[in-house]
Amino acid sequence: MYSQLKEDIITASQTIGIDKIGFASAAPFTHLKTSLEEQKAAGHTSGFEHPNIEERINPDMIFDQPQSIISIALAYPTRLTKKAESIPGERRGSFARASWGIDYHDILKERLGNLISFIQERCEDDETITFKPMVDTGELIDVAVAQRAGLGFIGKNGLLITEEFGSYVYLGEIITNIPFEPDTPIKSKCGDCTRCIDLCPTDALLGDGRMNAKRCLSYQTQTKDMMPLEYRDKIRTVIYGCDICQQVCPYNKGKDFHIHPEMEPDPESVTPLLTPMLTMSNKEFKSQFGALAGSWRGKKPLQRNAIIALANAKQTSAIPKLLEVIENDVRPVIRATAIWAVADLIPTNNPEILHYFKELQTNEKDTDMQNELQHAIQTIEAK
Incomplete structure (x- = not known):
């Protein structure tokens, strides 16, 4: 009965800016339960996931009488068509590719809304049809839905890998009570390849499609407290996200699609100058980064x-600005990170800075500040 509707939806999806679409059953994802529980018990979750495991694997707990899940994928670009101006002596940071262009949550919501409107128009005589759209802030696990819907397979890095676009895709889904014929799931095609596992700089990938999310550099760039010392040099000059496990994947070789204008990155936003970021106002932050998905943590x-990236880039010209941050910023995390960066950047033992840090140490009550001051003093004295 719904086979023609399914074909019409597939055709319509191409006209409303959806690059891949598939249909899955709404049966529980029971096979994921043990793994999710193990990950949570091991402390490998990020805390950004939906907290209720039962709701993550049981569509019928979040939707009345689900019959199908429509999964969609949108391909995003991986290369800048235009680079930001190079300024002598000033280094730039970078955002991971998934944060280029307008926030993908907004793009996916718009596409899902248009798809639902199309279906409603075709089924206007049936008022019993219902929908629940969601992106990665919803309950279900996007990659599990997409894999079941035949959009691609789940790689050893835990990402969905499509034949056409590699893993450079945004995913969204719609739960519905329409009983569509499901598509065929795709099994893993990673074979013996372990490039993503071998080249992950923090050994975050566990080898079976799971990860210790707290060791992932993408997670580390999104935390709000002090970044642990072991991760600081590993983020290099990336200030949001991490693309390494995608960049090294053979299925992503040569993949670069510029299909959707709203996904095209502004070079000044996705590769920003680092030094100006240290003292930018809230208004300036919102103007430059507010449209990006990478701005969600503030x-x-x-x-x-950006402070860590300046140290990793060895931009010694930033030391005066970092000292201003230490003196004037009211946020302990920012001040403490700047202290670490200054100690890392100065080429030799600097008595003036050493004296300044020791003076700060005598009056400082914040734990992060005390820890970084102690480390910085030891670092400078060893030079």
Whole structure:
């Protein structure tokens, strides 16, 4: 009965800006339960996931009488068509590719809304049809739905890998009570390849499609507290996200699609100058980064990451600005990170800075500040 509707939806999806579409049953994802429980018990979850495991694997707990799930994928670009201006002596940071262009949550919501409107128009005589759209902030696990719907397979890095676009896709889904014929799931095609596992700089990938999310550099760039020392040099000059496990994947070789204008990145936003970020106002932050998905955690994490990136880039010209931050910023995390960066950047033992840090140490009550001051003093004295 719904076979023609399914074909019409597939055709319509191509006209409303959906690159891949598939249909899955709404049966529980029972096979994921043990793994999810193990990950949570091991402390491998990020805390950004939906907290209720039962709701993550049982569509019938979040939707009345689900019959099908429509899964969609949109391909995003991986290369800049235009680079930001190079300024002598100033280094730039970068955002991971998934944060280029307008926030993908907004793009997916718009596409899902248009798809639902199309279906409603075709089924206007049936008022019993219902829908629940969601993106990665919803209950279900996007990659599990997409894999079941035949959009691609789940790689050893835990990402969905499509034949056409590799893993450079945004995913969304719609639960509905329409009983569509499901498509065929795709099994893993990673074979013996372990490039993503071998080249992950923090050993976050566990080898079976799961990860210790707290060791993932993408997670580390999104935290709001002090970044642990072991991760600081590993983020290099990336101030949001991490693309390494995608960049090294053979299925992503040569993949670069510029299909959707709203996904085209602004070079000044996705590769920003680092030094100006240290003292930017909330208004300036919103103007430059507000449209990006990478702005969702606010200004502080990105400023902290920019400080770390300056140290990793060895931009010694930033030392005066970092000292200003230490003196004037009211946020302990930013001040403490700047202290670490200054100690890392100065080429030799600097008595003046050493004296300044020791003076700060005598009056400082914040734990993060005390820890970084102690570390910085030891670092400078060893030079």
